[in-house]
Amino acid sequence: MKFNIAVIEGDGIGPEVTRAAVAVLERVGERYGHHFEFNYVLAGGRAIDETGVPLPASTLEVCQNSDAVLLGAVGGPKWDQLPGHLRPEKGLLQIRQGLGLFGNIRPAKVFKALKEASPLKPEIMGDSLDIVVIRELTGGLYFGKRGRDEAGAYDTMRYSEAEVRRIARLAFEVAKKRGGHLTNVDKMNVLESSRLWREVVLEVAGEYPEVTLNHQLVDNAAMQLVRDPHQFDTIVTANLFGDILSDEASMLTGSIGMLPSASLGEGRLGLYEPIHGSAPDIAGEHKANPLGTILSTALMLRYSFDLEEEALAVEGAVEKALDDGYRTPDLKGLGRTVTTEEMTDAVLERLV
Numbered sequence: 136m137k138f139n140i141a142v143i144e145g146d147g148i149g150p151e152v153t154r155a156a157v158a159v160l161e162r163v164g165e166r167y168g169h170h171f172e173f174n175y176v177l178a179g180g181r182a183i184d185e186t187g188v189p190l191p192a193s194t195l196e197v198c199q200n201s202d203a204v205l206l207g208a209v210g211g212p213k214w215d216q217l218p219g220h221l222r223p224e225k226g227l228l229q230i231r232q233g234l235g236l237f238g239n240i241r242p243a244k245v246f247k248a249l250k251e252a253s254p255l256k257p258e259i260m261g262d263s264l265d266i267v268v269i270r271e272l273t274g275g276l277y278f279g280k281r282g283r284d285e286a287g288a289y290d291t292m293r294y295s296e297a298e299v300r301r302i303a304r305l306a307f308e309v310a311k312k313r314g315g316h317l318t319n320v321d322k323m324n325v326l327e328s329s330r331l332w333r334e335v336v337l338e339v340a341g342e343y344p345e346v347t348l349n350h351q352l353v354d355n356a357a358m359q360l361v362r363d364p365h366q367f368d369t370i371v372t373a374n375l376f377g378d379i380l381s382d383e384a385s386m387l388t389g390s391i392g393m394l395p396s397a398s399l400g401e402g403r404l405g406l407y408e409p410i411h412g413s414a415p416d417i418a419g420e421h422k423a424n425p426l427g428t429i430l431s432t433a434l435m436l437r438y439s440f441d442l443e444e445e446a447l448a449v450e451g452a453v454e455k456a457l458d459d460g461y462r463t464p465d466l467k468g469l470g471r472t473v474t475t476e477e478m479t480d481a482v483l484e485r486l487v
């Protein structure tokens with residue numbers, strides 16, 4: 136089969152990790168007889184430097200006409216002085232919004248070989264950990280009205296029932312296919328938008344009797360994640376809460392460099408990116424962990440292309456490379472420290 140993939144390399148380590156992911160997809164194409172066509176487009180800091188805006192209209196158009204979008208990471212101190220609407224991150228937010236990608240799936244899974252890389256004590260970690268954070272991605276504080284006035288500055292957290300309903304449905308669907316347990320995280324003791332959020336989640340729960348549901352306030356959830364992460368299976372939460380909790384959940388796995396993400400809308404088109412940032416401090420030093428981006432291609436194969444066997448092959452190859460002791464510098468513990476390229480080659484060699 137033939138698939139068009141828009142590629143946004145982005146800033147900092149973005150190009151290095153994207154290169155690794157493209158190599159993996161090309162290998163999958165050779166092995167399984169698919170043709171992946173890559174169209175490179177600009178967004179983020181590089182787009183600002185070359186076109187003056189973080190998301191040129193042509194980029195959004197190419198993304199809209201693709202089967203999937205692969206993104207490295209955007210941003211860096213170079214663009215820190217720019218006003219909010221011209222920052223690199225704004226380009227990413229505009230893509231998410233422009234493509235209607237309201238549902239962000241962030242799996243935090245601990246690979247056996249990396250058990251000792253987790254900062255949690257072994258007795259808390261147990262043998263494995265497998266949590267998915269479902270983060271609402273096109274509403275809430277990220278997209279509410281914001282500004283400054285005489286009194287100060289403000290951002291608005293606003294959710295419509297329809298916005299909550301669709302993310303809740305996605306979360307219940309994911310939970311149903313996994314461990315059958317969903318934890319809704321909000322701040323309903325303080326926020327009105329959270330009270331609406333919880334009402335709608337409870338209403339949607341009626342459609343999923345097979346999924347057990349509990350609720351936690353976001354501050355408590357942040358604590359519970361490190362106290363007893365095994366109580367979680369699938370977590371659903373609002374945009375900013377999900378941003379924070381997914382970083383926290385990622386660290387349970389030993390390194391934020393390991394975590395992939397999928398951003399989905401109503402159709403098949405999705406955006407796939409590692410959850411880490413552009414890490415300008417190590418850009419170009421061959422130290423970046425490419426596995427978060429490589430694992431994002433597995434999610435692309437699974438969710439946008441419906442190629443489960445190929446997705447499992449990529450995940451299996453990553454697991455084998457880790458089992459065989461390959462470690463980028465962010466992965467502490469036993470093993471041999473390797474460069475971005477060596478790690479990528481190790482995955483490619485194991486991709487059968």
Ligand code: IPM
Binds near residue numbers: 224227228
């Ligand atoms: C993420 C990132 C982005 C976000 C930034 C870069 C805008 O932190 O994808 O988690 O906050 O959504």
Ligand code: MG
Binds near residue numbers: 378379382410
């Ligand atoms: Mg984040």
